[in-house]
Amino acid sequence: MALVMTPAQQRLLADLSGRLSERAIVTDPAEIAPWETDWRGRYHGSTPILFQPASTAEVATIVAAAVRERVALTPQGGNTSMVGGATPPPDGSAVILSLRRMNRVRSIDAEARLAVAEAGVILADLHAAAAAQARRFPLTLGARGSATIGGLVSTNAGGTQVLRFGTMRGLVAGLEAVLPDGSVHDGLAALKKDNRGYDLKQLLIGAEGTLGIVTAATLRLVPAIRERAVAWAGVANPADALMLLRRFEAKTQAIESFELLPDDSLIAVLAHVPDTRAPIATAQPWHVLIEAVATKPDDEPPMALLERLLGEALVAGLVRDATAATSEAQAEAFWRIRDSISDAERATGPAAQHDISVPVAAMPRFMIEAAAACDARFPGTHASGFGHLGDGNVHFHVRAPESVEAARWYVDEAPAVTRFVHDLVVAAGGSISAEHDIGQMKLAELERLSSPARLAALRAIKTAFDPHGLFNPGKLVALAPSAPSE
Amino acid sequence: MALVMTPAQQRLLADLSGRLSERAIVTDPAEIAPWETDWRGRYHGSTPILFQPASTAEVATIVAAAVRERVALTPQGGNTSMVGGATPPPDGSAVILSLRRMNRVRSIDAEARLAVAEAGVILADLHAAAAAQARRFPLTLGARGSATIGGLVSTNAGGTQVLRFGTMRGLVAGLEAVLPDGSVHDGLAALKKDNRGYDLKQLLIGAEGTLGIVTAATLRLVPAIRERAVAWAGVANPADALMLLRRFEAKTQAIESFELLPDDSLIAVLAHVPDTRAPIATAQPWHVLIEAVATKPDDEPPMALLERLLGEALVAGLVRDATAATSEAQAEAFWRIRDSISDAERATGPAAQHDISVPVAAMPRFMIEAAAACDARFPGTHASGFGHLGDGNVHFHVRAPESVEAARWYVDEAPAVTRFVHDLVVAAGGSISAEHDIGQMKLAELERLSSPARLAALRAIKTAFDPHGLFNPGKLVALAPSAPSE
Numbered sequence: 001m002a003l004v005m006t007p008a009q010q011r012l013l014a015d016l017s018g019r020l021s022e023r024a025i026v027t028d029p030a031e032i033a034p035w036e037t038d039w040r041g042r043y044h045g046s047t048p049i050l051f052q053p054a055s056t057a058e059v060a061t062i063v064a065a066a067v068r069e070r071v072a073l074t075p076q077g078g079n080t081s082m083v084g085g086a087t088p089p090p091d092g093s094a095v096i097l098s099l100r101r102m103n104r105v106r107s108i109d110a111e112a113r114l115a116v117a118e119a120g121v122i123l124a125d126l127h128a129a130a131a132a133q134a135r136r137f138p139l140t141l142g143a144r145g146s147a148t149i150g151g152l153v154s155t156n157a158g159g160t161q162v163l164r165f166g167t168m169r170g171l172v173a174g175l176e177a178v179l180p181d182g183s184v185h186d187g188l189a190a191l192k193k194d195n196r197g198y199d200l201k202q203l204l205i206g207a208e209g210t211l212g213i214v215t216a217a218t219l220r221l222v223p224a225i226r227e228r229a230v231a232w233a234g235v236a237n238p239a240d241a242l243m244l245l246r247r248f249e250a251k252t253q254a255i256e257s258f259e260l261l262p263d264d265s266l267i268a269v270l271a272h273v274p275d276t277r278a279p280i281a282t283a284q285p286w287h288v289l290i291e292a293v294a295t296k297p298d299d300e301p302p303m304a305l306l307e308r309l310l311g312e313a314l315v316a317g318l319v320r321d322a323t324a325a326t327s328e329a330q331a332e333a334f335w336r337i338r339d340s341i342s343d344a345e346r347a348t349g350p351a352a353q354h355d356i357s358v359p360v361a362a363m364p365r366f367m368i369e370a371a372a373a374c375d376a377r378f379p380g381t382h383a384s385g386f387g388h389l390g391d392g393n394v395h396f397h398v399r400a401p402e403s404v405e406a407a408r409w410y411v412d413e414a415p416a417v418t419r420f421v422h423d424l425v426v427a428a429g430g431s432i433s434a435e436h437d438i439g440q441m442k443l444a445e446l447e448r449l450s451s452p453a454r455l456a457a458l459r460a461i462k463t464a465f466d467p468h469g470l471f472n473p474g475k476l477v478a479l480a481p482s483a484p485s486e
Numbered sequence: 487m488a489l490v491m492t493p494a495q496q497r498l499l500a501d502l503s504g505r506l507s508e509r510a511i512v513t514d515p516a517e518i519a520p521w522e523t524d525w526r527g528r529y530h531g532s533t534p535i536l537f538q539p540a541s542t543a544e545v546a547t548i549v550a551a552a553v554r555e556r557v558a559l560t561p562q563g564g565n566t567s568m569v570g571g572a573t574p575p576p577d578g579s580a581v582i583l584s585l586r587r588m589n590r591v592r593s594i595d596a597e598a599r600l601a602v603a604e605a606g607v608i609l610a611d612l613h614a615a616a617a618a619q620a621r622r623f624p625l626t627l628g629a630r631g632s633a634t635i636g637g638l639v640s641t642n643a644g645g646t647q648v649l650r651f652g653t654m655r656g657l658v659a660g661l662e663a664v665l666p667d668g669s670v671h672d673g674l675a676a677l678k679k680d681n682r683g684y685d686l687k688q689l690l691i692g693a694e695g696t697l698g699i700v701t702a703a704t705l706r707l708v709p710a711i712r713e714r715a716v717a718w719a720g721v722a723n724p725a726d727a728l729m730l731l732r733r734f735e736a737k738t739q740a741i742e743s744f745e746l747l748p749d750d751s752l753i754a755v756l757a758h759v760p761d762t763r764a765p766i767a768t769a770q771p772w773h774v775l776i777e778a779v780a781t782k783p784d785d786e787p788p789m790a791l792l793e794r795l796l797g798e799a800l801v802a803g804l805v806r807d808a809t810a811a812t813s814e815a816q817a818e819a820f821w822r823i824r825d826s827i828s829d830a831e832r833a834t835g836p837a838a839q840h841d842i843s844v845p846v847a848a849m850p851r852f853m854i855e856a857a858a859a860c861d862a863r864f865p866g867t868h869a870s871g872f873g874h875l876g877d878g879n880v881h882f883h884v885r886a887p888e889s890v891e892a893a894r895w896y897v898d899e900a901p902a903v904t905r906f907v908h909d910l911v912v913a914a915g916g917s918i919s920a921e922h923d924i925g926q927m928k929l930a931e932l933e934r935l936s937s938p939a940r941l942a943a944l945r946a947i948k949t950a951f952d953p954h955g956l957f958n959p960g961k962l963v964a965l966a967p968s969a970p971s972e
Contacts, residue, residue, distance in 0.1 A: 111732065112847045156681050167679060169688075170656075183939030189915035193653060193843045193879045195642050195692055195923045196932060197944045197962050202655075202688035206681055223736075246597065250709075251782065253739065296737065357679045361598045393679045429675035437681045446682060453669030457951070458683045464950035465943070476683050 003029075003048040003092040012069045012095075013049060020058050023101070026050040035079055035096055036088065039146075043084035043440060047074070049095040054102065056176060056184055056215040062097060063213060064182030072473045073097045075209035077120065077151030080143040082355070083439025085155065085208050089474050099150045102215060105129045113221040114173060114190050119150025119214050126219070135221040138165040138256075142339050150214045156206035158435030160338075163390045164256045165222065167435065168205060174218030175201045180211070180466045190218045203461070208437055209472040211465040223295040228256075229302035230291050230331035231310060233322035234284025238364035238389065241288050244318050245390050248290075248309055254302060257291035260394070261386040265341045272347035273340040276333070282321045288389075289338050291331075341386055342395075350406040351399045352414040354421050358430035360392035367394060370424045374398055378417055393434040396421060422449060438476045447478070489515075489534040489578040498555045498581075499535060506544050509587070512536040521565055521582055522574065525632075529570035529926065533560070535581040540588065542662060542670060542701040548583060549699060550668030558959045559583045561695035563605065563637030566629040568841070569925025571641065571694050575960050585636045588701060591615045599707040600659060600676050605636025605700050612705070621707040624651040624742075628825050636700045642692035644921030646824075649876045650742045651708065653921065654691065660704030661687045666697070666952050676704045689947070694923055695958040697951040709781040714742075715788035716777050716817035717796060719808035720770025724850035724875065727774050730804050731876050734776075734795055740788060743777035746875040750868070751827045758833035759826045762819070766807045774875075775824050777817075827872055831883060836892040838884045838900040840907050844916035846878035853880060856910045860884055864903055879920040882907060908935060924962045933964070 005013070016025065026032055032050045037043065053059045066073050072094035076086040088094045099119035105126060106116040110133040117126050123137075123144040130137045141147065141159035151157075153175070157168045165171065173190035177200075187201055204214060235241045238260060245258050263285050270276050280287075292302035306324055313319040325331035345351055358366050367385045374383035380401030385394035398417045400409045422432045426449050438446050447455060458477045465471075469479045491499070502511065512518055518536045523529065539545045552559050558580035562572040574580045585605035591612060592602040596619040603612050609623075609630040616623045627633065627645030637643075639661070643654045651657065659676035663686075673687055690700060721727045724746060731744050749771050756762050766773075778788035792810055799805040811817035831837055844852050853871045860869035866887030871880035884903045886895045908918045912935050924932050933941060944963040951957075955965045 109847070112845070156685075158679055162679065169685075179939050179943060181939065181942065183937070183942075185939050185943070186937070190845050191843045191915075191917050191920070192846060192877045193644055193648065193874075193920040194917040195919045195921055196917055196936070197924055198693055198697075198947050199642075199655075199688060199691070200940065200943055202685060203947075205685070207684055211684075251784070298737070357677045359598070359676050360678060361595070388679075391678045429677075431677050431680040431682055433681045434677070434679040435681055438683055450682070451669070451672070453665050453667065453671050454686065456667065456669075457665060457671070457686055460950035461684050461689075461947065464946035 003046055005048045006093070008069045008071050009048060009095065012065055012071045015065045015069070016062065019061060021054045024051060024053050024058060026052060032096070035076060035098065038084050038087045039080055043087040044090060045074070045088035046090050046092045047088045047095050048092060050098055051095060052098040052101045056178065059097070059178045059213055059215050060182050060184055063178045063180070066095070067180060067182060067468070067470060070468055070470065071095060072470045074472055075099065075150070075154070075213050077148030078122065078143065078146035080147045080151065081155070081439055082436040083441035085437055085439030085475055086151065087440070094473055097213065099148060099215070106216065108133050108135070108221070110135050112190070115219045115221055116188060116216060117149045117219060118216045119148060121149045123147050123149065123152060130221050131224060134224045136224045137171070137219060138222050139168060139171055149217055149219070153205055153214050153217050154207060154209050155437045158388070158391070158393065160257050160259065160388070162388060163258055164253070169202070171220045172201065172205055172217050173220050175204055175214060176216040177204050178213045178215055180471060185212070188216060188218045206437070208439065208476045210462060210476045211471060225293045225295060226297070226299070227294045227302055228291060228331065229306045229324055230289070230334050231306045231322060231324040232279035232334055233288050233290065233310060234280055234282060234320045235286045235288060235318065236320065237286055238367045240318050241286060241389055242360070242364050244288065244313055247313065247318070251309065252292070252305060254292040254294065254299065254305055255290065256293050257289065258390045259289040259338050259387060260389040261287050261289070261338065261341060262384045263287070264382070264384055265345070265386045266337065268344040268348050269337050269340050272344040276337055276340065279334055279337070280321045280323050284320055289334055345397055345399070349400055349402070350404065350409050351397045352417040352421070354396040354418065354432070355393070355434050355436040356396050356421070356425045356430055356432060357391070357393040357434035358425065358428045360390065362428055363389060363392050363394065366428050370396065370421065373424060374417070374421065377420055378413070381417065418445070440474050443475070443478060489532055491534045492579070494555045494557050495534060495581065498551055498557045501551045501555070502548065505547060507540045510537060510539050510544060512538060518582070521562060521584065524570050524573045525566055529573040530576060531560070531574035532576050532578045533574045533581050534578060536584055537581060538584040538587045542664065545583070545664045545699055545701050546668050546670055549664045549666070552581070553666060553668060553954070553956060556954055556956065557581060558956045560958055561585065561636070561640070561699050563634030564608065564629065564632035566633045566637065567641070567925055568922040569927035571923055571925030571961055572637065573926070580959055583699065585634065585701070592702065594619050594621070596621050598676070601705045601707055602674060602702060603635045603705060604702045605634060607635045609633050609635065609638060616707050617710060620710045622710045623657070623705060624708050625654060625657055635703055635705070639691055639700050639703050640693060640695050641923045644874070644877070644879065646743050646745065646874070648874060649744055650739070655688070657706045658687065658691055658703050659706050661690055661700060662702040663690050664699045664701055666957060671698070674702060674704045692923070694925065694962045696948060696962045697957060711779045711781060712785070713780045713788055714777060714817070715792050715810055716775070716820050717792045717808060717810040718765035718820055719774050719776065719796060720766055720768060720806045721772045721774060721804065722806065723772055724853045726804050727772060727875055728846070728850050730774065730799055733799065733804070737795065738778070738791060740778045740780065740785065740791055741776065742779050743775065744876045745775040745824050745873060746880070747773050747775070747824065747827060747872040748870045749773070750870055751831070751872045752823065754830040754834050755823050755826050758830040762823055762826070765820055765823070766809050768807045770806055775820055831885070834885065835888070836886040836890065836895050838903040838907070840882040840904065840918070841879070841920050841922040842882050842907070842911045842916055842918060843877070843879040843920035844911065844914045846876065848914055849875060849878050849880065852914050856882065856907065859910060860903070860907065863906055864899070867903065904931070926960050929961070929964060
């Protein structure tokens with residue numbers, strides 16, 4: 001749809017024309033269209049202009065001009081947000097600021113274990129660049145072929161290796177950003193200690209682009225993996241799974257992933273994803289996927305380690321059945337099951353999805369009790385959680401009753417399910433957004449469920465940095481209380 | 487000195503009288519006096535009232551009343567700031583809010599490795615409480631017998647175990663704080679993942695009490711030490727010391743401390759601190775103190791580990807002489823040398839002290855070049871650095887020429903030395919405050935050396951939280967640009 005530009009947008013375009021590199025301004029609707037809708041097709045935005053600057057200086061120029069003309073900016077990286085965080089508003093009031101052309105890995109210092117990557121670097125490309133120097137950037141997730149460093153920083157991304165290395169927050173050693181006044185904050189120097197007042201880096205991590213534009217980051221690297229082993233185990237319940245993890249952690253630091261899934265997730269994958277097969281022969285109510293690695297020559301071979309630890313756990317009755325992948329192809333097949341759960345569940349039917357966390361020790365009980373409460377409250381639905389047990393973070397999905405009409409269920413029923421789940425999470429002292437952020441999807445729920453003190457603090461920060469609401473408008477926090485909506 | 491209360495302070499006192507627990511209000515000048523001056527006797531403040539609330543609710547009551555009456559608050563824990571951060575202004579305009587009575591360890595969960603400690607808990611007491619449950623709170627520093635959790639959080643404290651476990655920022659899993667509107671931010675739940683907007687916890691850590699009052703923290707614990715070994719080695723220069731550390735890190739994760747000191751620091755300690763003796767017999771230009779630990783039954787015994795690694799380093803020529811402490815008493819004696827450097831240097835004569843950081847890889851060269859530049863620029867002075875090489879953080883001290891009059895030198899000469907050192911640090915991409923914070927001591931230097939963008943961001947945050955400048959006035963950032971001073 002061709003949009004008419006507002007007078008302010010026209011002035012902005014006139015101001016910037018000729019001042020930026022060749023491909024930095026896009027106004028062809030066909031070229032803009034793919035970036036107006038989120039990757040799952042849930043949020044539809046609209047914009048007459050897409051900027052794609054090639055350098056930090058160009059970002060600063062665009063930001064300064066946009067603020068001068070009061071034109072809002074929707075920053076965008078790989079457009080893989082789970083919460084509509086990178087989709088512009090539908091009314092055409094904002095323009096997209098895509099960082100994708102800023103895709104240089106500026107430097108890798110293998111000795112100091114640091115990489116400096118621009119905001120548009122795709123995660124998989126950073127993985128490859130680090131591997132070429134016998135180092136590794138440990139954070140990874142399903143969207144690694146599209147997600148960009150700027151987006152991962154701005155959403156404090158998690159993924160499947162958080163257990164050992166933490167979220168993005170723990171891996172960012174320095175940041176470069178363009179602040180709302182158009183100035184460049186140069187914080188790329190990787191200082192392990194720096195107490196010069198409020199930590200702007202920490203504030204920008206996870207701010208979803210609402211306080212300024214991240215243009216580059218200095219990232220910590222870890223030693224490359226020499227060898228890995230992947231195992232699959234059947235367990236009786238989430239409590240046993242957590243006990244298993246605790247036993248492992250008491251004996252080794254080699255466990256990098258520990259993912260939990262219920263039997264029905266496995267069944268959905270086997271039914272809907274081609275070329276998948278059950279890793280173990282027996283039927284089990286719950287499953288864990290475990291990855292162990294060796295990075296140093298003296299480290300115990302991870303296969304021997306897992307066989308030993310799982311053997312002990314079998315004897316102790318904590319594990320009911322287990323197998324280790326005997327080849328890299330089989331290891332990848334195990335991981336493919338885990339990474340296909342969301343797709344498989346979508347094929348199964350409509351579901352309300354929730355990315356939630358509670359304290360780790362409370363998660364096994366929460367999973368069981370919340371699922372039972374949900375099933376009782378919404379007859380015909382089926383609730384279950386899967387994911388990062390060791391992080392206290394699961395994706396808690398509530399499947400719609402069979403034979404409902406999907407579109408109608410999402411509008412008429414799902415919001416009540418979501419509010420019910422979120423209320424349980426808050427009652428358990430948890431978070432309604434563990435790793436997927438707020439974006440536009442959870443804005444109203446964040447307002448509904450946050451204390452007045454917390455909301456006031458969020459608004460005060462937003463207003464201090466962006467008084468006119470020009471940076472990623474409609475995401476994370478509304479400057480004024482928004483009308484109740486879902 | 488008895489101070490006359492301002493009318494606002496009188497109203498505050500009247501408002502709070504009878505609403506707080508028995509010992510919560512102190513107006514006896516003799517009882518207040520010890521808390522009006524910092525522990526090194528450099529900063530002298532004055533106040534007519536000291537509040538010492540016993541609970542978070544009482545803190546909230548005091549904060550709300552103080553904001554209503556526009557009375558400024560100087561929060562104070564153990565009063566061990568190195569930068570005058572806990573000393574009230576000399577004009578009596580602020581009252582002290584001491585957290586020392588909030589000294590309960592609320593809970594320790596050994597399984598989840600978490601402790602909840604109130605702001606007034608003394609660090610050594612937390613160490614003991616964790617040890618009683620076979621766990622350890624790893625952060626430690628010289629002032630552990632006085633420093634409190636609230637102060638350690640609010641200053642993002644460092645210390646000698648940062649190498650492995652990071653600063654306070656990495657050890658805080660949750661926070662409770664009273665915000666400037668008198669509301670209680672309850673963020674004690676230890677969520678490993680939580681992306682509900684801007685991270686208030688991260689903002690309050692290191693804010694020096696200027697954005698609100700930290701009342702309690704959930705802190706990460708680590709396994710107790712089963713066995714430790716401490717070694718002393720002589721090296722040719724800081725570059726060799728860093729290479730030694732890198733070699734160790736490539737082979738083990740057991741190194742917890744790696745402290746570097748020049749020969750003249752050792753000589754000063756031996757000359758001025760009773761019952762100290764040189765760990766190694768040969769004279770060496772630089773020394774490193776290394777601590778390795780074992781926490782799991784299968785870990786290599788740390789003594790054997792250090793002997794093996796140091797033996798290899800001797801053969802490789804990286805180390806010139808080395809010895810390992812053969813008893814716990816000897817290990818403590820090695821540490822006493824390190825911990826006595828500041829005292830010994832004070833006894834040697836006046837010195838300008840700087841707590842600085844640069845990227846780790848840049849530190850060896852910085853230490854040599856900055857010392858040479860300093861000695862050349864200020865004839866008769868002697869500059870050298872010691873401390874946390876692996877963190878890129880040293881305490882860079884410039885000794886006054888012999889036979890100067892101390893008081894006069896501090897006023898007439900030291901400020902220029904400090905500005906010179908700080909300029910070198912900034913040129914190297916470093917920080918003028920690595921772990922001691924800004925307080926009142928470095929306020930003018932932070933303003934002089936920060937980019938306008940950074941200063942504007944700091945002021946915007948401060949104004950958003952504390953528009954009337956009532957929280958720890960005169961520390962960290964001035965609401966309006968301050969007059970040049972030292």
